[in-house]
Amino acid sequence: MEILLVVIFVLGYLGIAMEHTFKIDKLIPALAMMAVLWALIAINHLEVFEIIPGIGKESHHLEGVLLHHLGKTAEILFFLMGAMTIVEIIDYFDGFSxxxxxxxxxxxxxxxxxxxxxAFVLSAIIDNLTATIVLITILQKIVSDKETRLWFAGLIVIAANAGGAWSPIGDVTTTMLWIANKVSASQLIIHVLLPSIVCYALPTLVASRMAIFKGNIDEIIADENANSYNSALMFYLGLGGILFVPIFKTLTHLPPYVGMMLSLAVVAAVAEYLSNRRFKVGKAMGDHDQNHQSPLHKSLSKIEMPSLLFFLGILMAVAALESLGMLFDFAGALEANVPYLGTEHASTKISDLVVLLLGAGSAIIDNVPLVAASIGMFQIGMDEPAWHFIAYAAGTGGSILIIGSAAGVVAMGMEKIDFFWYLKKIGGLALLGFLAGSGVFVILRDFLLNAH
Structure with missing residues (x-):
């Protein structure tokens, strides 16, 4: 039966990885895989476990384990839902201008x-996908030459993925590790910020020496709405609300989604006030806008529900294998057979080679299930160096291929970037940044461990 479950998981994985080939949204195989795995577990009355750090596998009732994993998944989904809504409210007021x-x-x-x-800074706050959309939209307004714009877009993807890796709110995978109490915000920044800077700065430096970036662009067209008071207010308020979440978690020790809901409430309240005031002024001047709508309702209708459903499917599918103890056993085999290449002072035995392969794999297969599986596999303590390396590798490895990250996929769609063009022109730069940042991470990790 375990073999059948693994086969179903692999088939679902292939469906996700090859969504562009099959022309089927990746949420479909993710949801189907989740439902079939849990159904087979229930029908065959398989014994399920809860993995307890330091203890190992402990048998539990199926319904209790299912609710436990659903609760952990819901924490991530509601956090993302709140962040997405704040971003859409900013966009409602044209804040990104x-x-x-x-x-x-x-x-x-x-x-x-x-x-x-x-891209590096914004992705650490509003996530790498949104940062890429915003910056490419602006790029399209100021750079008219198509070839030049493709190069800019490729470097934006690298920088956005690097920026998301060091922030607990910058990428879905780092958010997952943070919510699962595998990393703390402060230690993640200490260990991953410098490698991430190298990961984006080195490719940018190399690219700046190329002929494509010599000279000037045409005249920049002025944007009359760029200095709107309401736009700027909502932009800074929204970013401040998202940045407040790690502070809230540190002060209260409550799950991050609670802080995100508080930030959403504040941002939405200000948005409602500004919108109602603008509507009343418009009516007083004779402008009867029949399409006036609450910015909160409008923003909620625009959030990426397909992405949220995909995360639900993949996280619960991985949880099914975790509940059977399969990921725990697989991790044990990895730790026993793959040599650890890092410092002797490291308390974890997860090989750097395994983490590097995970990062390279995220360029081919979505990094969300890879990180979800690693959370279920490796039963090591909070802020162990391996978790920080996983956050870096999974976040930045996807830049190597245009389809390897959400930022790359959206850039591909917005600029019609050819897969092989990106591989030939940008892939090498992304690989250089990924490997250089990995080297910096290992050196920094060994230095910090020796210092203690």
């Missing part, structure tokens, strides 16, 4: 560093 006010140069090299740095 504020970013365009930072662009005051026509030099291609300066613009490259500006866009890459903005």
């Amino acid at each position: 504020t970013i365009k006010s930072f662009i005051r140069t026509k030099s291609k090299i300066k613009l490259l560093w500006l866009f890459s740095t903005l």
Whole structure:
């Protein structure tokens, strides 16, 4: 029966990895895989376990284990739902136009560093997918040459993925590790920020020496809405609300989704006030807007439900294998047979090679199930160096291929980037940044461990 479950999981995995080939949204195989796995467990009355750190497998009733995993998955989904809604509220007020006010140069090299740095910083706050959408939208308004714009977009993808890796709110995978209490916000930043900077800065530096980035772009078109008071207010309020969540968790020790709901409530309240005031002013001036709608309701209708359903399916599918103890046993086999290549002072025995392969694998297969599986496999303590390395590798490895990350996929759609063009022009730069950042991580980790 376990072999059948693994076969179903692998088939579902292939469906997810090859969604562009099959032209089927990845949420479909994810949801089907989840339902079939749990159904087979229930029908065959298989014994399920809860993995307890330091103890191992402990047998439990199926319904209790299912509810336990659903609760942990719901924490992630509600956190993401709150963050997505705040981002949509910012967009409702055209808040991201504020970013365009930072662009005051026509030099291609300066613009490259500006866009890459903005992608790196923004992705750490509003996630790498949203940061990529925002910056490519702005890019399309100021860079007219298609070839030049493709290069900019490729470097934005690398920087956005690197920026999401060091922040607990910057990427779904780091958020998963944070919510699962595998990493703390402070230690994640200490261990992963410098490698992530190297991961985006080195490819940007190499690219800035290329002929494509020599010279200037055409005149930048001014955006009349860029300096709107309401736009800027909602932009900074929204970003501040998301940044408040790690602080809230540190102060209260409550799950992050609670802080995100509080931030959403504050941002939505201000949005409702500004929207109602604007509507009343419009009516007083004779502008009867029949389409006036609550910004909160409008934003909730625009959040990425397919993404949320995909996360539900894949996380619960991985949980099914975890509940049978299969991931725990597989991790034991890895730890016993793969040599550990790091410092002798490290308390974990997870091989650096395994983590690097996980990062490279995220360029082919979605990094969410890879990290979900690692959470179920490795029963090591919070803030062990391996968790920080997994956060870095899974977050940045996807940049190697255009289909390896959500940021890459959305850039591919927005700019019609060819798979092989990206592989030839950008893939090598992404690989260089990934490996250089990995090297910096190992050196920094060994230094910090020796210092203790």
